[in-house]
Amino acid sequence: MRINIKLAAGFPLSRLESTFHGIETTRDENNTHTVRLTKSEVTADRDFELTWSPVPGNEPHAALFSEQWAGDNYSLMMVIPPHQEGQGGALPREMVFVVDTSGSMHGASMGQAKAALKMALSRLAPDDRFNIIQFNSSTQALFGRAVGASPRNLARAEDYVDSLTASGGTEMLPALRRALTGEKELDRLRQVVFMTDGSVGNEAQLFEVIEQKLGASRLFTVGIGSAPNSFFMTRAARLGRGSFTYIGKVSEVRSKMKALFNKLESPVLADVEIDWGEDVQVDMWPRRIPDLYMGEPLVLAVKGEVDGKTVVIRGRSGDKPWQQRVTLHGGGSRGGIRLLWARKKIADLMDQKARGRTEDEVRHEVLVVALGHKLVSKYTSLVAVDKTPSRPLDQALIGKNVPVQLPKGWSAEKVFGSMPQTATPALLNLLLGVLAMIGSWMVSVFGKRNRKNVADEVRHLNGEMYR
Helix, strand or coil: CCCEEEECCCCCEEEEEECCCCEEEEECCCCCEEEEECCCCCCCCCCCCEEEEECCCCCCEEEEEEEEECCEEEEEEEEECCCCCCCCCCCCEEEEEEEECCHHHCCHHHHHHHHHHHHHHHCCCCCCEEEEEEECCCEEECCCCCEECCHHHHHHHHHHHHCCCCCCCCCHHHHHHHHHCCCCCCCCEEEEEEEECCCCCCHHHHHHHHHHHCCCCEEEEEEECCCCCHHHHHHHHHHCCCCEEEECCHHHHHHHHHHHHHHHHCCCEEEEEEECCCCCCCEEECCCCCCECCCCCEEEEEECCCCCCEEEEEEEECCEEEEEEEECCCCEECCCHHHHHHHHHHHHHHHHHHCCCCHHHHHHHHHHHHHHHCCCCCCCCCCCCCCCCCCCCCCCCCCCCCCCCCCCCCCHHHHHCCCCCCCCCHHHHHHHHHHHHHHHHHHHHHHHHHHHHHHHHHHHHHHHHCC
8 A cells, every 4th residue: 555645734834744644744845745655665454544733723714725617616615713712601511432343353443432532431420420332133221211320330331341242233223323313312412322343334324314313413433443334434423423433453552532522521512604696606514514523623615706705704602602704715726626616516516315315306417527527436437448368378377266365453263253163063063964865866866767677577567468
């Protein structure tokens, strides 16, 4: 695997790091950072994660990257709210922790999940309520419903976490339904933290359940392991109006979970709206702006003339109104902005299927965008045909098994299963079964031959009698 990145954030950075790979960075006079791997080639057995943050300040950071294409203006707008402690009033919460204990979580992933759960329990306030749900081939909850975070209940929860083991399949749907089912109390924030490697194949069905059952809850996904299903967890968090956190190694559980719970404990900026002004016509995606948490950026893709415009961002922090006026500039002109706008629009259109729109309606609108911008989607694909011979024509094809690179920390035995390695007669039983099948086939064949011979003899005798 080789990686070469150019990062133009639009404002000064205080931090630029790679979590799992060694990197080298340089910065030019335009404040553009070039990032390369320290090693020329590395094994592709885990995700590459690049994290960065702006220099903190009391004013909102804003950047606007623009592109003109086919007579239209496209912009990528990023606004980071100012760092202000103590906005709004903190409310007691109902926390539902859902943990994946399927076979793919065996090893380091299970250790990370346990450490994350214990940290989450330690951050609960006395007025909070909580529950723990685990799932593999079946779903099990620690309590019948959310209970108070009393010392006795927390001690019981820690023992429960210690007893968790990874085995079985990944039946996520019942666990997701159970976690999102529940009436939100007016004086509480209901937050669901879902810890998994996302090893599932029914994403569309899961997205529909999130859209239908979310209500006033908020869903926060935590990716566990070296190669989680980032597509599923990112989109699930977007539909759940939460955020996605990735934990790739045990040593970062504390820092990543601390950052997540600092956000969850901070007042929510909900009901976010953008006032573009009466004279500005824009096509903005995503249409439904997610809740924001302290230090989290607001990223919007816009089609329309907005460079240099002043917009008003409004929302609600706790029980108090929040408002910021921001002038959009600073990023300059960049190629590819139209493609980012198109991808965000396609992603939002695909989400609308979970909200009740028909397949035909969504397909028509996606095709218009995807074909117009030459993008791959569920309904469009790009096919490349290479006619260069890869072997001499006089040589026959040879088939063989190709080894698969498992993600770092995965156990093939736990994920795919294996023959028992203990002192059991499994191999003997398998051999006897094969021999029995061969014997049955032989009896069937020779039985048919014997019956045919007997019939021939009878016909011969009948002929002699009437001759």
